[in-house]
Amino acid sequence: MHQFVYQRPGSLPEAVEQSMQAREGLFLAGGMTLIPTMKLRLTAPSNLIDLTDLVELKGIRQEDNAIIVGATTIHAQVASTPEVRDLLPALAALAESIGDPQVRNRGTIGGSIANADPAADYPAAVVGLGAIVKTNMRTIAGDDFFTGLFETALDPNELIVAVSFPIPQRAAYMKFPNPASRYAIVGVMVSQGDDGVRVAVTGAGPNVFRVPEMEQALADNFAPEVLEEIMVSSNELNEDLHASADYRAHLIKVMVKRAVVAAS
Numbered sequence: 001m002h003q004f005v006y007q008r009p010g011s012l013p014e015a016v017e018q019s020m021q022a023r024e025g026l027f028l029a030g031g032m033t034l035i036p037t038m039k040l041r042l043t044a045p046s047n048l049i050d051l052t053d054l055v056e057l058k059g060i061r062q063e064d065n066a067i068i069v070g071a072t073t074i075h076a077q078v079a080s081t082p083e084v085r086d087l088l089p090a091l092a093a094l095a096e097s098i099g100d101p102q103v104r105n106r107g108t109i110g111g112s113i114a115n116a117d118p119a120a121d122y123p124a125a126v127v128g129l130g131a132i133v134k135t136n137m138r139t140i141a142g143d144d145f146f147t148g149l150f151e152t153a154l155d156p157n158e159l160i161v162a163v164s165f166p167i168p169q170r171a172a173y174m175k176f177p178n179p180a181s182r183y184a185i186v187g188v189m190v191s192q193g194d195d196g197v198r199v200a201v202t203g204a205g206p207n208v209f210r211v212p213e214m215e216q217a218l219a220d221n222f223a224p225e226v227l228e229e230i231m232v233s234s235n236e237l238n239e240d241l242h243a244s245a246d247y248r249a250h251l252i253k254v255m256v257k258r259a260v261v262a263a264s
Contacts, residue, residue, distance in 0.1 A: 004046060009051075074108055075105075097182065098122075110160040113163070114152060123207070127198070127200035129189060148207055176255060185251065
């Protein structure tokens with residue numbers, strides 16, 4: 001691990017100011033991705049800005065018809081909070097499926113989506129539920145947030161503050177996990193809400209994506225059998241030692257069907 005300056009700001013403006021003054025500053029939340037990449041010398045920040053003391057980034061609350069999750073809220077809290085379990089159980093189930101207890105009690109939602117790992121679970125929730133990502137500068141629609149492999153719409157010195165999840169009429173998350181890491185080989189969030197049906201897929205491609213053909217079919221009839229004739233192309237899907245592109249294409253349909261049944 002390379003040398004760096006450790007900083008622990010006491011407020012959001014102070015954290016942003018420290019990032020702006022650093023040659024190459026990185027924000028630290030749970031550290032589930034950042035610390036291992038630093039140990040492997042895949043990244044070498046000049047300044048590590050620890051967000052632990054920023055109370056304005058913590059917590060979960062209901063606001064109108066949405067669940068607001070603070071950026072440094074850990075996965076275990078999302079999984080166990082009564083408001084989430086009662087009003088948005090699909091999100092609670094997704095959080096409960098992440099990694100192991102150690103990861104769920106350290107990892108944060110903000111860190112997860114800022115990293116934009118192609119096999120992470122939360123991107124499916126952000127896109128599949130039509131969430132809004134709130135930063136210190138602006139709000140970003142979930143559909144516009146993930147731009148590529150480990151890439152997001154965040155600008156330099158821009159920090160996620162919270163994620164707002166609309167409460168849908170129904171939703172479910174299903175995934176086929178890697179048995180060791182619990183990352184999604186394929187994971188899907190299916191929801192039906194005020195803006196229609198959404199089908200978001202993680203783990204299968206370079207970043208999370210929607211399946212418009214399935215969304216249209218389910219909008220007409222929210223039932224698994226309407227998906228029978230829809231073929232998912234394996235072009236541009238991930239292929240590795242865990243699953244071929246063709247197998248991932250097959251899994252997408254299987255997981256969407258299971259999610260539709262669960263949501264129904």
